[in-house]
Amino acid sequence: GESVGLHLPTLSVQEGDNSIINCAYSNSASDYFIWYKQESGKGPQFIIDIRSNMDKRQGQRVTVLLNKTVKHLSLQIAATQPGDSAVYFCAETSNFGNEKLTFGTGTRLTIIP
Amino acid sequence: GAVVSQHPSRVICKSGTSVKIECRSLDFQATTMFWYRQFPKQSLMLMATSNEGSKATYEQGVEKDKFLINHASLTLSTLTVTSAHPEDSSFYICSATRWGDRHYGYTFGSGTRLTVV
Numbered sequence: 331g332e333s334v335g336l337h338l339p340t341l342s343v344q345e346g347d348n349s350i351i352n353c354a355y356s357n358s359a360s361d362y363f364i365w366y367k368q369e370s371g372k373g374p375q376f377i378i379d380i381r382s383n384m385d386k387r388q389g390q391r392v393t394v395l396l397n398k399t400v401k402h403l404s405l406q407i408a409a410t411q412p413g414d415s416a417v418y419f420c421a422e423t424s425n426f427g428n429e430k431l432t433f434g435t436g437t438r439l440t441i442i443p
Numbered sequence: 444g445a446v447v448s449q450h451p452s453r454v455i456c457k458s459g460t461s462v463k464i465e466c467r468s469l470d471f472q473a474t475t476m477f478w479y480r481q482f483p484k485q486s487l488m489l490m491a492t493s494n495e496g497s498k499a500t501y502e503q504g505v506e507k508d509k510f511l512i513n514h515a516s517l518t519l520s521t522l523t524v525t526s527a528h529p530e531d532s533s534f535y536i537c538s539a540t541r542w543g544d545r546h547y548g549y550t551f552g553s554g555t556r557l558t559v560v
Binding site for chain 1: 488536549551556
């Protein structure tokens with residue numbers, strides 16, 4: 331969704347538990363979605379992506395779910411580890427590669443040892 | 444995998460001076476590069492979209508005369524912050540992509556921390 335400059339929401343999860351990070355987007359024309367992980371002082375790092383013709387995609391320990399009806403995206407991280415602590419952003423675009431990415435507000439995930 | 448290099452990683456400059464930030468795609472030719480700005484605890488805000496050989500497209504509210512973008516080749520884009528002021532202090536991040544080629548995705552540089560004193 332459109333970032334409106336709000337401070338980041340936070341999520342704390344016990345190490346080993348699963349975490350779910352949610353994102354709402356507003357542009358019904360968006361057809362490509364990406365989740366990024368950003369550690370302090372670094373650029374965003376690609377985690378997983380999904381196109382609008384899919385509703386679920388799985389990677390290593392991560393799953394992205396897309397609900398186009400309600401314009402909602404989620405990132406599930408299984409068996410969280412301390413290294414998963416970071417800020418997570420969803421991003422959306424249409425006409426892949428030729429159009430800008432619009433970033434969501436972001437969520438700070440903290441893994442509790 | 445696709446790699447984007449951004450330089451410098453951090454810079455401190457005096458108010459009124461200009462600073463140039465470079466963004467290079469190291470192992471692919473980027474048809475499009477994007478420049479973002481990120482304030483502490485906030486999301487990435489797109490400043491401009493840059494296509495090789497053409498003028499950059501700036502987002503609403505971004506001063507094109509203050510933030511000069513040059514995309515001289517398919518592997519290099521530069522952002523120059525002219526007459527920098529303390530309010531320009533921020534984290535600047537570039538991204539490169541190749542149109543229609545999902546193999547390269549949208550790859551981000553490591554960012555540049557600009558501090559204007």
